[in-house]
Amino acid sequence: MASNNPSYLIIGAGVFGVSTAYHLIQKYPNASVTLVDRDAYDADSRVAASWDWNKVVRADYDDKVYCKLALEAQDIFKSDPLWKPYFHQTGVYWNCRSDYAQNVISHHKELGRNDDIIALPVAKARKLYGGIFDNADYTGVKEVLINRASGWAAAGDALTAVTKRCVELGAKYVVAEVASLEFDGRGSCTGVQTKSGERLSATHVVVAAGSFTPTLLEWSAAKSGNPGLKAGERILAAGITTGMAQLNEEQLKKYKDMPVGFQGYTPEEGKPFIGSLPPTKDGEMKWWGSKIFTNTREVLPGRYISSPPPTHDYNQWKVPGPLKQDIVESRNLWYGPESATWEMKKHRICWDAFTTTSDFIISPHSASKGLYVASCGSFHGYKFFPVLGKYIVQMMEDELAPELVERWAWDRQRPDSSQNVEYPNAEMRHLLEPTAKL
Numbered sequence: 001m002a003s004n005n006p007s008y009l010i011i012g013a014g015v016f017g018v019s020t021a022y023h024l025i026q027k028y029p030n031a032s033v034t035l036v037d038r039d040a041y042d043a044d045s046r047v048a049a050s051w052d053w054n055k056v057v058r059a060d061y062d063d064k065v066y067c068k069l070a071l072e073a074q075d076i077f078k079s080d081p082l083w084k085p086y087f088h089q090t091g092v093y094w095n096c097r098s099d100y101a102q103n104v105i106s107h108h109k110e111l112g113r114n115d116d117i118i119a120l121p122v123a124k125a126r127k128l129y130g131g132i133f134d135n136a137d138y139t140g141v142k143e144v145l146i147n148r149a150s151g152w153a154a155a156g157d158a159l160t161a162v163t164k165r166c167v168e169l170g171a172k173y174v175v176a177e178v179a180s181l182e183f184d185g186r187g188s189c190t191g192v193q194t195k196s197g198e199r200l201s202a203t204h205v206v207v208a209a210g211s212f213t214p215t216l217l218e219w220s221a222a223k224s225g226n227p228g229l230k231a232g233e234r235i236l237a238a239g240i241t242t243g244m245a246q247l248n249e250e251q252l253k254k255y256k257d258m259p260v261g262f263q264g265y266t267p268e269e270g271k272p273f274i275g276s277l278p279p280t281k282d283g284e285m286k287w288w289g290s291k292i293f294t295n296t297r298e299v300l301p302g303r304y305i306s307s308p309p310p311t312h313d314y315n316q317w318k319v320p321g322p323l324k325q326d327i328v329e330s331r332n333l334w335y336g337p338e339s340a341t342w343e344m345k346k347h348r349i350c351w352d353a354f355t356t357t358s359d360f361i362i363s364p365h366s367a368s369k370g371l372y373v374a375s376c377g378s379f380h381g382y383k384f385f386p387v388l389g390k391y392i393v394q395m396m397e398d399e400l401a402p403e404l405v406e407r408w409a410w411d412r413q414r415p416d417s418s419q420n421v422e423y424p425n426a427e428m429r430h431l432l433e434p435t436a437k438l
């Protein structure tokens with residue numbers, strides 16, 4: 001370790017930050033571990049992407065690295081008493097328009113997993129689960145991947161429970177908005193300054209601020225005069241709309257045992273995968289839209305980058321009409337005409353940080369000693385909650401496997417986003433005022 005008395009300051013209490021705190025406080029029960037977040041962990045409303053009614057927890061990856069990691073995390077969700085109450089093993093039903101299903105199945109075989117995972121022809125699959133997906137869009141679908149081992153987690157509830165456990169184990173939780181990172185005369189990171197002027201210091205500072213990470217690094221670069229701190233092309237903040245319908249008793253009866261549904265698309269079709277989750281305990285069914293949008297704005301005089309709206313709640317509950325329409329269109333990909341009468345209960349814009357490859361960034365920051373970045377969930381980070389911190393601690397201690405060091409590096413060559421259907425595909429203001437583009 002860099003110091004005899006290491007201390008840890010983690011900016012952001014989403015899954016990247018909380019998992020880091022959880023692994024640190026277990027490994028070093030006497031260390032000073034502090035989480036700082038703009039929202040209290042038990043607040044009624046939070047901006048964290050990780051704070052949600054539910055998130056899919058699956059290991060159906062055609063990328064072997066994430067497949068393995070997701071299996072490791074899912075095993076904890078299924079067996080550890082801290083996580084288990086939040087996991088629901090409903091299975092997934094995935095309309096595949098590429099060789100996705102076969103790739104996933106072969107990874108699971110190679111990893112020695114005997115999960116109940118199969119690929120079925122469309123005609124056979126659509127009869128399953130009482131035919132609830134019979135009205136879905138099967139255009140271009142090659143086969144349907146069914147994995148009964150996957151499911152979803154009550155995301156916000158699990159996040160609260162694990163944060164609470166960190167605090168019980170001795171971690172501190174500070175509610176404050178971080179305005180900038182602080183540095184000593186040699187450029188090493190020494191802590192943060194909050195918006196109200198308070199200083200928090202530590203030997204190790206981890207930026208896990210999700211979609212706000214690029215903005216915080218811009219502010220810190222300007223204040224410190226170190227332009228190397230900026231994220232630049234590495235990280236793009238973007239939002240996705242989610243909608244929730246309140247099902248009535250009869251609808252609930254029909255959908256209560258449904259699996260998670262995915263419509264998977266190819267780069268040629270130009271859509272991200274669209275997911276729909278089973279009803280929550282309150283009978284609300286959630287799905288998301290197909291538009292993943294940046295919000296380019298001036299974060300400093302003359303400096304424009306994508307950043308969530310500059311209000312405390314990122315305007316996440318103020319969802320404009322065109323984005324609600326995106327939700328209607330996604331619903332129609334699954335449930336057909338009968339769903340037109342469903343009562344829409346909630347809409348939310350959820351902000352996350354993206355890389356062109358959807359790889360996380362879990363890395364020392366190359367522009368400052370003592371500074372680390374743990375972010376870029378890229379629309380798929382939640383499911384790794386139980387294990388993220390293990391790898392983030394390994395990274396800080398220089399013990400990460402070379403393959404992961406390379407994947408998650410701050411400085412690495414990245415391909416462009418053209419083959420990544422989950423990369424942001426629009427600018428928010430263009431979606432709201434389509435004529436502005438003309």
Ligand SMILES: Cc1cc2nc3c(=O)[nH]c(=O)nc-3n(C[C@H](O)[C@H](O)[C@H](O)COP(=O)(O)OP(=O)(O)OC[C@H]3O[C@@H](n4cnc5c(N)ncnc54)[C@H](O)[C@@H]3O)c2cc1C
Binds near residue numbers: 011178179
């Ligand atoms: C619509 C949608 C659906 C998704 N569905 C899934 C899914 O089904 N399964 C899955 O695995 N993943 C899913 N994801 C991805 C997943 O939610 C994210 O990748 C993951 O939650 C990101 O975690 P995080 O810790 O990086 O960021 P966040 O959870 O956003 O946490 C960042 C925290 O930093 C705090 N913060 C930011 N700036 C500051 C500041 N200046 N000062 C103090 N605090 C600050 C914020 O308050 C926040 O609490 C989805 C994402 C979206 C948007």
